[in-house]
Amino acid sequence: MARKKFIAGNWKMYKTVAEALSFAEAFKALYVSGPHDVAILAPYTQLAALKDAFAGTGVLVGAQNLHFEAEGAYTGEVSAPMLKELGMDYVIIGHSERRQYFAETDETVNKKIFAALSADILPIVCVGESLPTREAGEASQFVGAQVAAGFAGVGAEDFERITIAYEPIWAIGTGLAATAEQAEDMCAFIRGKVAELFGDAAAEAVRIQYGGSVKPGNATEILTKPDIDGALVGGASLVPADFKAIIDF
Ligand code: 13P
Numbered sequence: 001m002a003r004k005k006f007i008a009g010n011w012k013m014y015k016t017v018a019e020a021l022s023f024a025e026a027f028k029a030l031y032v033s034g035p036h037d038v039a040i041l042a043p044y045t046q047l048a049a050l051k052d053a054f055a056g057t058g059v060l061v062g063a064q065n066l067h068f069e070a071e072g073a074y075t076g077e078v079s080a081p082m083l084k085e086l087g088m089d090y091v092i093i094g095h096s097e098r099r100q101y102f103a104e105t106d107e108t109v110n111k112k113i114f115a116a117l118s119a120d121i122l123p124i125v126c127v128g129e130s131l132p133t134r135e136a137g138e139a140s141q142f143v144g145a146q147v148a149a150g151f152a153g154v155g156a157e158d159f160e161r162i163t164i165a166y167e168p169i170w171a172i173g174t175g176l177a178a179t180a181e182q183a184e185d186m187c188a189f190i191r192g193k194v195a196e197l198f199g200d201a202a203a204e205a206v207r208i209q210y211g212g213s214v215k216p217g218n219a220t221e222i223l224t225k226p227d228i229d230g231a232l233v234g235g236a237s238l239v240p241a242d243f244k245a246i247i248d249f
Helices: 017-030 044-053 080-085 096-101 106-118 131-135 139-150 156-161 180-198 200-205 216-223 240-247
Strands: 006-010 037-041 060-063 090-093 122-127 163-166 207-211 230-233
Touching: 006 207, 006 240, 017 044, 017 240, 037 090, 044 060, 080 106, 090 106, 106 122, 106 139, 122 139, 131 139, 139 180, 156 180, 156 200, 163 180, 180 200, 180 207, 180 216, 216 230, 216 240, 230 240
Parallel strands: 006 037, 006 230, 037 060, 060 090, 090 122, 122 163, 163 207, 207 230
Antiparallel strands: none
């Protein structure tokens, strides 16, 4: 079965509830449910309001992080069952900003993947290399190791429910997107790695997004590559018309 393209907006730490709702109103006026999956990954405070605002539109909603335990003495954290209660469809795991600023490791990423899957929330697992790693010619090796460690012990059949987002750190928020060829090459490499570790059916099923300075102007060339199944969009997803234009690539 052909993989459905998946365009997701990562709002990072932007928008109040009021601002999120005004985005939803403007976006609903533009968006008609089409062939692609579309999701907004928002801060925790906005999730209930967004789920409600997007009810019946086909726009899916998710969080940007979760804790790997179901409950416990973890001040400030939110668990998978708590997100499921809000009807969350997706959760981002292991974004490079969380790896960089919040001590996220391949080990916590791995535990969070299990937590999300067992609560029936679809994980979007981020991988990607820094500029020095790319310049040293070690990007594939680095990303391959993130995939191997992050997905250790995951069942081959679970890849139908998993999205991997390839986000080279040097392309995030810089306006300097990877070329479509660089993005395709790494997404194809990641698919090959999934095949090697989990088998061909898992590799065929898993969706692999590219993220890093995706804009209306470069969405077409990136999103029409065979191994790129979608985009994880930061800045451009904050603006209804820009996000809509990317979805319509
Ligand atoms: P930008 O699209 O702003 O570069 O952000 C990409 C990203 O980090 C999405 O998760």
